[in-house]
Amino acid sequence: MEEKATTAEPKEKKTHDKQEVVIEIKHLKKSFGNKDVLKDINLVVHRGENVVVLGKSGQGKSVTIQCIVGMLTPDDGTLKVFGEEVPGLKEKELKELRIKIGFLFxxxxxxxxxxxxxxxxxxxxxxxxxxxxxxxxxxxxxxxxxxxxxxxxxxxxxxxxxxxxxxxxxxxxxxxxPEIMLYDEPTTGLDPITSREISELILNMQKKYKTTSIIITHDMECARITADRVVVMNDGEYIEEGSFDGLQKSKNKIVQSFFKDIS
Amino acid sequence: MAEEITIPGWKKWLEDIGEQVSFFIRFFKNIFAGGFEWSEFVRQCYEIGYRSMTLVGITSFIMGVVLILQLRPTLVSFGAASMLPKTLSVSFIREIGPVIIAIICAGKIASSIGAELGSMKVTEQLDAMDVSGANPLQYLVVTRILATTVMVPILSVIGDAIGLFGGFLALNLRDHINISLYATKVISSLDYTDFLPAFIKTIFFGLAIGFVGCYKGFHSSKGTESVGLAANSAVVTASLWIFVIDAIAVQITSILFYK
Known part of the structure; x- marks a missing residue:
């Protein structure tokens, strides 16, 4: 698949790289019936980082964060939060982990x-x-x-x-x-002004509470305001990642389709 | 592309039974898990019990009146009009009161619990509670099931009393009987074998109503249509359970008391 796994620019060497990894996902797979929603998800999130996951509706963006918080059990792959394998946690351990994770529906x-x-x-x-x-x-x-x-x-x-x-x-x-915040489409259904206010609020709260965040969205303004790093998802896989500005220069057509209205 | 797997109906039915058993065990464990939600339990008792009182009262009153009006011609033709208080009290306390009141409660309470929890599921409130580390079973399910288990027997006793009073008024439409004579006839015609088994079965009716309402609400699928389906299914299933429990209770009572 020609669209796959090309990065818009060399992955930024930010201070996050030397910091603690709080979420580590390797080859994550999840199917519902005969529909493979997550085919091969790989993601590392460092402490204090704001990662935005961009993707069209129905691509399984929310499924990823539902797996992180233990609402869904992946079919295959590794999913570690604070070094603990989430699918293998007992009920009590999962409850303790969930106290460290905030989930905004x-x-x-x-x-x-x-x-x-x-x-x-x-x-x-x-x-x-x-x-x-x-x-x-x-x-x-x-x-x-x-x-x-x-x-x-x-x-x-x-x-x-x-x-x-x-x-x-x-x-x-x-x-x-919470130490980690997971946002599921935080600006969907809001007018542009309120969307911007919510996006700025997310950023301010992240600074105030020093959380690590994954923000699922298809709102480019929200991504621009909040993202340290953007990951683009298509057909059950993360196809490209980089900074918001870096991805704007991407040659990948799917990535371009997200940025064409704002460039 | 993987082939679509069709699960046979009987397997789905067995899975559903298994899930119900598992849900009941989780409910039971959570009663003793600590941190009982007393304020929510009291609120549910008020919502389930007090707010159902008018409906149960009116229905029981009408049932008492109708039973006397229906029984009178037959008993008068046998020259047994004096048996009316006894016939009414025994039939009402043993069977008609508890079952009719439980059916009314299934319609009002099971549907309301099913719709409320179903709607909470659709709007992701149950998921929000769960992922926050709180225990939705303890807060929502334990309190509601225990509230119905406590309140349905109380409603049943109140309904029985109102039904018998309705019978007294209906009796006075044609005949003349004072309240103390009527009360004496009613009380003397009843003993613990009439009252106790009927009261015990209403506890199980309450348990079934709360359990079915909670189970259907918790297991509704995510769509607005599913809220209606959860409410509807809760009423149908709870009503069915009431008749099944009644049939079992009658058998046990017959063996123990009416040899």
């Missing part, structure tokens, strides 16, 4: 029977088992302030706009201070 996935405050208190009381109400209130207010939703603290999710739901979802994920 496309819809925000707020618990719709609870207010924003209760949504944020939920992981604090159920996952971190914090009992001190003053500590809970402090953390809730601090993280809501950070995402600009302090005024919506007692609102129900049904009273929030799409952008506010994403912010609240992000706040709920960040409140347990």
């Amino acid at each position: 496309q819809s925000g996935a707020l618990y719709d029977s609870m207010t924003v405050r209760e949504n944020l208190e939920f992981p604090l009381t159920r996952v971190l088992k914090i009992k001190d109400q003053a500590e809970i209130d402090k953390r809730v207010e601090e993280v809501l302030e950070g995402v600009g939703l302090a005024d919506a603290i007692d609102k129900m999710p049904s009273d929030l706009s799409g952008g506010m739901r994403k912010r609240a979802g992000l706040a709920r994920t960040l409140i347990i201070k």
Whole structure:
């Protein structure tokens, strides 16, 4: 396949290379029925890095991060997070790992029977088992302030706009201070201005909480703002990777198709 | 391209049975896993019990009235009009009350739990809870199943009382009987072999209603249509389970008490 595995520029020698590897994926495969969604995924993510995975809808971008967090079990390959093989983890070990990983769903996935405050208190009381109400209130207010939703603290999710739901979802994920953040299409369904605000928020939160992130998107503006490194996915494989600017010069037609509207 | 694999119907059925057993075991383990969600349990008791009270009350009242109106002509023709309180109380307490109330609860509660959890699955709320490291089974399933197990018997007792009161009012449409005589006749015609087995089976009715609602909601597929299917399937399956449990309970009761 001529489109495969050519890099737009030599992989950047950033400081990340010498840092700790937090996610390591080798030859990952996953099928649903007779459809091979992930054919051969290889990816290394270093601590503090923001990796954006670009790809068309239905290419299996979300499946990769669902495997990372143990929602799906890969059929073959190696998937290590903090050096631990995720598919081999026992229930208790997986739960401990999940506390270190934040997952922002496309819809925000707020618990719709609870207010924003209760949504944020939920992981604090159920996952971190914090009992001190003053500590809970402090953390809730601090993280809501950070995402600009302090005024919506007692609102129900049904009273929030799409952008506010994403912010609240992000706040709920960040409140347990995860080391890794996985974003599943964080700007889908939002207007361009709100999309930009969310993208900038992701970047600011990454700096503030010093997280390592994988951002699944097909929003080029989001990729431009947030990415340290961009990986392009097509037909179940990562076909090219590099910096956002570097990939703009790629000769690969599939990669070009992502960048043609912004160049 | 790999060939499409078709799984035979019986195999799917067996898989479903296996999943239900596994879900029940996980539910049971989570009861004793620590960190019981008391506030959510109390909220569910209120939602399931208190909010079903009006429906159960009206239905039971009408059942009591209708039974007396239906029974009266037959018993009068045998000159046994005085047997009306006894006939009503025994039939209502032993069988009609618990089963009708459980069916009403299956329609209201199992469908509501199935739809709620199904909708949480569709909107990724269950996944969000799971990947955050929280335990959705403990928060959502244990509380709901235990709440139905506690509240359906209580609703059944209240429904029985309202049904018998409806019977008293219906009796007074044609005949004249004061409340204390009616109450005396009802109480004297019942003993623990009428009340106890009926009460015990309502505990199992409640368990079945909560379990089926939660199972169907948790195992709905990801699409808006699946929410409706989960609710519908929960009602049908829970109703079927109620009749199966009733049939088993009658057999056990007959062997133990009515030799």
